[in-house]
Amino acid sequence: MTTKKSLRVRLQQSEPFSLDVQLRCERGELLALTGPSGSGKTTVLRSIAGLHKINHGHVYSGGDCWFDDAKGINKTPQQRSVGFVFQHYALFPHVNVLDNIVYAMSHLPRKQRYVKAMELLSLTNMDGLEKRLPVNLSGGQKQRIALARALARNPKVLLLDEPFSAVDQLTRRKLYRELAQIRTTLDLPMVLVTHDLNEVQQLADSLCLMHHGSTLQSGTVNDVMRKPVDVNAAKLLGHQNIVTANIKHNQGHKILCALGIEFEGVVTTDHFDCTHLLIEPSAIIMHRGDRPSRGERENPINVLVSEAVELGDELSMHLTANTGEHLHFSVSRHVAKRNGIQIGKTIGVSILGEGVHCLSA
Amino acid sequence: MGPFWLSIKLALWTTLLLLPVGILLGRILAYKKFKARGWLEAFIYLPLVLPPTVLGFYLLTFLSPNSQTGAALQSLLGIPLVFSFEGLVLASLIVNLPFAVQPVQQAFSNIRPSTREAAWVSGISYWQTFTKIELPQCWQGILCAATLTFAHTLGEFGVVLMVGGNIAGETRTLSIAIYDSVQAFDMRTAGIMTAGLLAFSIAALLAVRLLGNNQHSREHR
Known part of the structure; x- marks a missing residue:
């Protein structure tokens, strides 16, 4: 049964800052915790590991209770069986790579420790570096050792606190691939704290969006990213095209109005007031001058190109509608050139209903 | 016992007895936050700013057999604590407290908190974290404290003069012997002893500087 080894967390505190979070992570699942700085992500991770004392709530790993204020249980970090990868590696600087891993294996007989440590070095592609001191390793190598050490305890939960933030982009991509490979061999809940939404999409199965110490939204990565619950969540998830909307009722039908037109093909919900629309970038179709475009009859509007900046191969634009609201839109530079796009020109775009989602304020 | 060997004996006892205290207090000041922290720090570092004669006066008053505390200590330990070598050691422990604490405190402060936390989540007990993770990273600070x-x-x-007086073979240390020689216009003996102390002090400072540099470069690599 999957629930037997899942991680279940409920944390509440009011001082020194407020925290009210509920999480569940099944074995084999990688849950990403994301949100702006100061939202409490790292505190959640530290509380799970027993490094932060929390007032109320519980932390269960399968049937093991690590913390439950109602039962008066609060195990030490040593008793919790977690693997923790720190943001700045936190390797033991005075011992070599092999001993960094062996130190975390007090649960094994002495002889087995070195055998297992060598296996972990191999798993993290660090063979041959066992005698080096951490000071002689690159950032990527340090992070691989930190991961090997975290796995050395044979943990029941793996916690990763912004593990890729201190390495360069090239190394980061390599480490993504390696973590994705190692993940397939791990059958334990994994919680990743990150600021990077690209990292979330590449690595995580589920996502918990935090803000001011509370869970704003949680679910599968795809659901949360595509369908934020409200305007705040949408902005935190990096969505730029958020416009005001209202619903008119006409002879029993609901008509969704935004950007000065009546929208068609958008799924509205009765669960909340639709005060805003989130428009995915891929849902904006530019009308071409030479021939009709796919879907150009769907929600067509005329917009003014109020800003245009070349970013690499693309032209990034601000489009201003009659209502004064802006849409962000990019096209490749050759398409922009062919259609004569320049600042001050009015162009026609269509907005595909399937890429539009209702939001509450 | 000659002044030279008496000074060495006093320095050895002081260093030996003060190091564990320095490690304990240095670690507490580096890691713990508590209300009386300011008071504790003020007490430890007081000998740095207080004139030695003032400190000597209070110690003499406190340890004198004529005072209640001095009498109690004498009956408890069975030895007089003024004008004796034991009294000299006690005074020396208090005077040298800042030199034994400060380098150790600095060394513990230089260990990143996440390194200790990494040890705990790796299943390493608090005591083993101290012996296997913290102490090996602090040895230069501890050695520096011992040298100072x-x-x-x-x-x-x-x-030393206030608490120990000037008893040959008992409390007459090297620096007091230098003073005596100058008083007796024996400038040659005084010159030899001062040159010896000067050479040792320079060597000690160089050693401390070297240890400090090593620690600094290790932390910033």
Whole structure:
């Protein structure tokens, strides 16, 4: 049964800052915790590991209770069986790579420790570096050792606190691939704290969006990213095209109005007031001058190109509608050139209903 | 016992007894936050700013067999604590407290908190974290504290004279012997002893500087 080894967390505190979070992570699942700085992500991770004392709530790993204020249980970090990868590696600087891993294996007989440590070095592609001191390793190598050490305890939960933030982009991509490979061999809940939404999409199965110490939204990565619950969540998830909307009722039908037109093909919900629309970038179709475009009859509007900046191969634009609201839109530079796009020109775009989602304020 | 060997004996006892205290207090000041922290720090570092004669006066008053505390201590330990070697050691321990604490405190502060936390989540007990993770990273600070304490004890004059007096073979240390020689216009003997102390002090400072540099470069690599 999957629930037997899942991680279940409920944390509440009011001082020194407020925290009210509920999480569940099944074995084999990688849950990403994301949100702006100061939202409490790292505190959640530290509380799970027993490094932060929390007032109320519980932390269960399968049937093991690590913390439950109602039962008066609060195990030490040593008793919790977690693997923790720190943001700045936190390797033991005075011992070599092999001993960094062996130190975390007090649960094994002495002889087995070195055998297992060598296996972990191999798993993290660090063979041959066992005698080096951490000071002689690159950032990527340090992070691989930190991961090997975290796995050395044979943990029941793996916690990763912004593990890729201190390495360069090239190394980061390599480490993504390696973590994705190692993940397939791990059958334990994994919680990743990150600021990077690209990292979330590449690595995580589920996502918990935090803000001011509370869970704003949680679910599968795809659901949360595509369908934020409200305007705040949408902005935190990096969505730029958020416009005001209202619903008119006409002879029993609901008509969704935004950007000065009546929208068609958008799924509205009765669960909340639709005060805003989130428009995915891929849902904006530019009308071409030479021939009709796919879907150009769907929600067509005329917009003014109020800003245009070349970013690499693309032209990034601000489009201003009659209502004064802006849409962000990019096209490749050759398409922009062919259609004569320049600042001050009015162009026609269509907005595909399937890429539009209702939001509450 | 000659003044030279008496000074070495005093410096060795002081260093030996003060190091564990320095490690304990240095670690507490580096890691713990508590209300009386300011008071504790003020007490430890007081000998740095207080004139040695003032400190010597209070110690003499406190340890004198004529005072209640001095009498109680004498009956408890069975030895007089003024004008005796044991009293000299006690005074020396207090005078040298800042030299034994400060380098150790600095060394513990330089260990990143996440390194200790990484040890805990790796299943390493708090005691083993201290012995296997913290102490090996602090040894230069501890050695620096030992060197400073030893060198400073060799050169201490005011407090030693106030508490120990000037008893040959018992409390007459090197710096007091230098003073005596100058008083007796025996400048040659005084010159030899001062040159010896000067050479030792320079060597000690160089050693401390070297240790400090090593630690600094290790932390910033």
